[in-house]
Amino acid sequence: MTSPESDPVIQAIGLSKQFDSHNGSLSLFSELGLAIHQGESVAIVGPSGSGKSTLLSLLAGLDNPSTGDVIIAGQSLTRLDDIARARLRSEHLSFIFQSFHLLPELSALENVILPLEIRGQQNAAAQAYHWLDQVGLADRQHHYPTTLSGGEQQRVAIARAFATEPTLLFADEPTGNLDDQTGESIINQLFSLNQQRQTTLVLITHDNSLAKRCDRTLQLHNGQLQPLQHEERPQ
Numbered sequence: 216m217t218s219p220e221s222d223p224v225i226q227a228i229g230l231s232k233q234f235d236s237h238n239g240s241l242s243l244f245s246e247l248g249l250a251i252h253q254g255e256s257v258a259i260v261g262p263s264g265s266g267k268s269t270l271l272s273l274l275a276g277l278d279n280p281s282t283g284d285v286i287i288a289g290q291s292l293t294r295l296d297d298i299a300r301a302r303l304r305s306e307h308l309s310f311i312f313q314s315f316h317l318l319p320e321l322s323a324l325e326n327v328i329l330p331l332e333i334r335g336q337q338n339a340a341a342q343a344y345h346w347l348d349q350v351g352l353a354d355r356q357h358h359y360p361t362t363l364s365g366g367e368q369q370r371v372a373i374a375r376a377f378a379t380e381p382t383l384l385f386a387d388e389p390t391g392n393l394d395d396q397t398g399e400s401i402i403n404q405l406f407s408l409n410q411q412r413q414t415t416l417v418l419i420t421h422d423n424s425l426a427k428r429c430d431r432t433l434q435l436h437n438g439q440l441q442p443l444q445h446e447e448r449p450q
């Protein structure tokens with residue numbers, strides 16, 4: 216649901232990102248701007264290498280832009296120090312990474328418990344178990360990431376992101392490693408969080424059925440985000 220009269224929950228202003236290496240420098244985004252309101256669901260699409268993952272990292276405060284700023288819940292990320300930014304992330308944001316980023320020395324359950332403990336949440340273990348069960352992995356709770364398939368690791372990462380009931384949930388190809396049936400169940404849970412808790416969703420996806428369920432789709436093209444109409448979407 217969109218509430219355009221309120222302030223955006225996340226806003227990007229004049230973003231650019233430059234990577235310098237011995238092979239030369241690469242400039243992504245030119246004065247990129249974006250505003251997303253609480254409870255909106257937004258899909259970001261674009262060709263491989265267009266900068267989608269980099270953009271999500273900037274929006275979630277995991278990386279710093281070369282120019283511009285990201286404002287989350289009224290707070291400028293570039294003005295916060297590392298500790299304040301980490302606290303803001305812990306309190307409000309969840310991120311489902313393309314490569315999962317599970318901690319290998321922790322079991323599936325412990326991976327989901329960790330962000331809850333960092334927040335000092337009561338009943339962290341019970342809450343973590345509930346979300347592992349929701350993604351169909353209750354019987355794998357004591358398994359370590361290396362003993363889980365790619366799809367199972369992705370589901371642990373999803374349970375971890377859901378468990379903290381974030382204000383803003385960022386996901387980079389959240390269904391990329393899942394079969395159709397599991398993917399649909401996960402997508403249903405994403406949108407159930409969105410509808411029941413007003414969780415704002417920012418999703419990178421190549422999955423048309425996922426993009427179509429979002430309130431709007433933005434395409435990253437020539438360093439800018441452009442609205443994409445349903446009928447323009449690649450099949």
Ligand code: ADP
Pocket residue numbers: 234235236241243261262263264265266267268269270
């Ligand atoms: P996408 O997710 O759309 O496939 P990425 O954001 O991963 O694109 O990458 C966009 C471009 O930026 C790619 O050409 C990639 O090689 C480059 N890139 C990403 N991260 C770095 C980095 N840390 N250093 C140098 N180049 C990078």
Ligand code: MG
Pocket residue numbers: 267268269313387
């Ligand atoms: Mg990517």
